[in-house]
Amino acid sequence: MNPKYLVFLLAASLQICSIAALTNSDDLTKLKALMDIWENLPPSWEGTDPCGDQWDGIKCINSRVTSITLSSMGLKGQMSGDITNLPELQILDLSYNKDLRGPLPASIGNLKKLKYLILVGCSFSGPIPNSVGSLQQLVYLSLNSNAFTGPIPPSIGNLSELYWLDLADNKLDGNIPVSTDTTPGLDMLVKTKHFHLGKNQLSGEIPSKLFSSDMTLIHVLFDSNKLTGSIPSTLALVQTLEVIRFDRNSLIGPVPSNLNVLTNVSELFLSNNGLTGPLPNLTGMSFLNYLDISNNSFDASDFPRWISTLQSLTTLMMEGTQLQGQIPPSFFSLANLQTVVLSNNRLNGTLDIGTINSDQLQLIDLQTNSISDYTPKPGQKQVDIILVNNPVCQETGVIASYCTVSRPNSSYVTLPNNCVPIPCRSNQISSPNCNCAYAYTGLLVFRAPSFSDLGNITIYISLQRSLMDSFRSNQLPVDSVSLSNPRKDLSEYLDLNLQVFPFDRDYFNQTIISQIGFVLSNQTFKPPKFFGPYYFIGDVYHYFAGEATRSNNSSNTGIIIGAVAGGSALLLLLVLAGLYAYRQKKRAERATEWNNPFAHWDSTKSSGAGFPQLKGARFFSFEELKKYTNNFSEANDIGSGGYGKVYRGVLPNGQLIAIKRAQQESLQGALEFKTEIELLSRVHHKNVVSLLGFCFERGEQMLIYEFVPNGSLNESLSGKSGIRLDWVRRLKIALGAARGLAYLHELANPPIIHRDIKTTNILLDERLNAKVADFGLSKPMSDTEKGHITTQVKGTMGYLDPEYYMTQQLTEKSDVYSFGVVMLELLTARKPIERGKYIVREVRMAMDRTKDLYNLHELLDPSIGLQTTLKGLDKFVDLAMECVKESGADRPIMGDVVKEIENILQLAGLNPNAESASTSASYEEAGKGSPRHPYSKDAFDYSGAFPPSKLEPQ
Structure with missing residues (x-):
């Protein structure tokens, strides 16, 4: 074809397209503006007719843009004010794009026809604009799992059509807004079914005005905030409620006595607060499946008889609730029972579990009570019973299985559908139907499941079926789904990995990914009811492939458009050929790297750094x-x-x-x-x-x-993590840390001096076992260096061995000194140096071995449990003071420190070799909220080399 004629055809085609364009010019201008500030947009976003050219994620009605759904696209950038100038926009879903950040524009209120504002799992920050209250037609407001700050806008109360309010997992603070004579509030949302406000920093009391009989709420989730005051009795006016979560706050006072009128409630979480008074009587809550009122300060009472009337109960969590006496055998006959956790109470006598009628019962956890006898009955159903730290397990020679800590195995993965999985190439996964494909993946999070038996295969099969039914009803080309790795997180949420596989090809295109994301983000998918409220966090999908040339909807463009389309197709094929060749080259490079994992080891002959010789890493x-x-x-x-x-x-x-x-x-x-x-x-x-x-x-x-989930010892002692440490727990943490340090000194090859032992470098796992961490300053000792190493002084002020500081002679006894300071910190919960006072000197001056508690009442941490007998405290203090003696030669070695702490634990009536008795949730202190992360910016500390003048206090 003559080049001049081709140019003419291209020009003519552009002219015809502009005449036949289906998109309103103003809307086109706004979308073009988005293209300038967003990265990783779908390749289909080109040309001048988004509606006619079918841009991925864009839907139109009568030439106006009405929907933008671009979930899991890997978009980068900020929310532009241009998007708020699309007057007909009804749906905006940008979920699961973690690199979308910055504030929401104040002009968001201009979108008067918006019904769905869904921005789940992005990185938006700043305050939620008050103008969001102008979106009068809004039905779904889902801003969860971002970084929004500031208060909840009271103007949200103006959203009279709102069905779904999800602001959870942000950094929102301030009070829960309710209406006044001049301002709106959340109490006005009488059509709203869902209040999801957990995992924020909301404070103040829960207003009694928030709840009324006009409301139709089914989910009230306020967990993991900083709420204070009492639970308002007006909550009982909302007769439609099904799920209530007020756990992990600082609520006080008695539970309202009228709460049992909420007969539709299936999940009730009130744990980890400061609730007082009698245990609530929940007789009549016949649909209650999951009850967790652990770790409160209720009055001491016998095991409540009304619990045995809850015929739907699957899970009872009453850890640390001052229960006493014996458990009636009839309780264990409840037909649906799966898990019973009654640890850290005062239950006593003989344990009789009677006749077990439930074929689902997996666990009876009665750790740390006063149960004196238990004899399994012949033929009794196999159940994991844990009686660690009860008299029945503290007798010499007891080796019964119930005197060890074990948990039911909860592993699960979707099995193949009567086929044999085949090997797949890089990044592809074999589906349940044994087809290799690039799956769409993400995390399903269920906020209040009604079950606790995570090993029940039937429930996951039902979830898979309901997912497939939802995708099929929405006419999505999904071949199958796979679920795996069910686990509970620190907030008692159920996490499940999800993989979605494409039908009749090995990849999804952009349109289908955004549609799948929308089904999950706007709650179109309804899981089986026993899974309860959920949200989804999708991964960015990286495996889009080139699609066939799109048909042009304008049939009147004739042969000219066909010729241009043919030329464009040829050009596209050339581009695809180049991309294919490039991809094949990269794939070959990746294969080479995979076969040789050290292909990029940045070593040189002069450096002498050949490939490392690894053992386990x-x-x-x-x-x-x-x-x-x-x-x-x-x-x-x-x-x-x-x-x-x-x-x-x-x-x-x-x-x-x-x-x-x-x-x-x-x-x-x-x-x-x-x-x-x-x-x-x-x-x-x-x-x-x-x-x-x-x-x-x-x-x-x-x-x-x-990954160590429960943060540092420093955070627990300071109260930041929300984990309560009693005397026994502190002894076990000291023993664990001592064993780790003794291993480094005496069994590691070569021996290692840690050089920075402190409470921020002792991490706590899910069962609060201590783990020594952060080896940034560690020093190995060769055979020629046994005794001491002359080295530049490194460490943290307050923990630093004064002998090492003065002589620069580093020995294992320098770690012993630091560990002694840690022991004193365990006793006092004070920083080593605080307001100019050094804890070693303070304890040394206050000590009086002739007086009770060595005269350390004023220094001991009140939360250690001073109202109880602190068995072995005197020996623990003596050992700590031995460790911090000025001369290293006078300090014990770590092996001896371990033996002495083991003796102290035995003196306290405990087995030093037993596994930790409880999960960390057992020790979360009322009112402290969710535990902080072990690697949070406050916890992570690296102390490098410094001259003495640069030493900083911890």
Whole structure:
């Protein structure tokens, strides 16, 4: 074809397209403005006719844009005010784009016809604009899992059509707004079914005016905030309620006596508050499945008889509620019972579980009570019974299974549908129908499931079926879904990994991904009722493939448009051929890297840093870690310090990891980095945080550790984590940390001096077992260095061995000194240096061995349980003071410290070799909210080398 004629055809086609365009010019201008500020838009966003050219995620009516749905697209940028100038827009769903950030524009209120505002799982921040109250037609307002701050706008009360209000998992603070003579409030939302406001920082009392008999609420979720005052009795006016969560706040006073009139409630969570008075009588709540009132300050009482009348009960959580006496055997005959947790009470006598009628009962946890006898009956149903820290298990020679801590296995993964899975190429997954494909993945989170038996296969099969039914009813090309790794998080939410597989091809296109995301983000999908309220966090989908050339809807463009389309198709084929060749090249490179994980090891002959010799740790590529952390997103940034940043990541098998990423000024040479990872890869002990691997490419140095969920000891002692530590728990933490340190000194090869032992470097796992962490300053000792190492002084002021500071002679006894300070911190919950006072000196001056509690009443932490007998406290103080003696030669070695703490535990009537008795949830203090993260910016601390003048107090 003549080139001039081709140019003419192209020009003519553009002219015809502009004449036949279906999109309103003003709307086109606004979408073009979005293209200028957003990255990673779908490739279909080109041309001048979004409605006619069918841009992915865009829907129109009568040439006006009415819907923008772009979930899981990997969009980057901020919310532009241009989007608020689309007057006919009814749906805006940008969920699961974690790199969309910044504030919402105040002009959001201009979208007068908006019905769905859904921004789940992004990174938007700043206050929620008050103008959101102008969206009079709004039905769904889902802003959860972002970083919004400030108060809840009272203007939301003006949204008279609102059905769904979800502001959970943000940083909102202030009071819950209710209406006055001049301002609206949430009490005006009489059509709203869902109040999801958990995991924020809301404070003040729950207003009694918030609830009324006019309301139609079914879910009230206020968990994990900072709410105070009492539970308003007006809550009982909302007869439609099904799920109530007020747990993990600072609520006080008695539970309203009229709460039992809410006969439709199936899940009731009131745990981890400061509730007082008698245990609530919930007789009549015949649909109650899940009851958790643990860790409150109720009056001491016998096991309530009304509990045995709750025929629907699956789960009873009454840990730390001052129960006493015996459990009636009839209670265990409830037909639907799955889990019973009554630990940390005063239950006594003989345990008789009578006749078990439930075929679902998995666990009876009665740790730390006063049960004196239990004899399993012949033929009795196999149930995990835990009686650790009861007299029945403290007799010499008792080795019964119920005297150890065990939990039912809750692993689950969708099995193949009568087929054999086949090997798949990189990033593809074999579906339940044994087809290799690029799955759409994400996390389903259920906020209040009515069951606790996570190993029940039937419930997951029903969830899979309901998901498939929902996708099919919405005419989505989904072949199958897979669920895996069910687990409870610290808020008692149920997390499930979800994989969605495409039908009749191995990838989804942009349109289908946005539609699947919308089905899950706007709650079109309704799970089986026993799963309760949920939300979904989708992963960015990276596997879109080129689609066939789109047909043009304007049939009157004739042969000219066909010729142009043919030329465009040819050009597209050439581009695709180039992309295919490039992709094949990259795939070959990745294959080479996979076969040789050290292909990018940045070593040089001069550095002497050959490939590291690892024991248990492995190489992670930079691309892998990008994927596991969602491109090192801000949402996964969980800590920072002088070394760099720490990111949370998730491996393909669901395991959580912590990734310590060095900043440029902290990078070591190849030889030094190799030496460090070789050293840490040899450290394997249950009381030492494990190194899983490393990354050393693209100029990066990263260490990958196991993820330790319950933060640092410092956070628990300071009250920041919400975990309450009694005397026994502190003894066990001291023993665990001591064992970890003794391992480093005496069993590691080579022996290691930690050099920075402190409470921020002792982490607590899910069962509050102590793990020594952060080896940034550690020093291995070779055979020639046994005795001492002369080295520059490093450490943290307050924990620093004064002998080491003065002589620069580093020995294992320097760690012993630091551990002694940690022991004093366990006793007092005070910082080593606070307001100019040094804890070692304060204890030394106050000590009087002739007086009760060694005369340390004023220094001891009140939450240690001073009202109870602190068995072994005198010996613990003596040991701590031995550890902090001025001369290292006078201090014990860590092996002896371990033995002495074991003796103290035995003196307290406990088995020092028993596993921890409870999960961390057992020790969450009322009113403290959700535990902070172990790698939070306050917890993560790296103390590098410094001259004496630069030593900073901890």
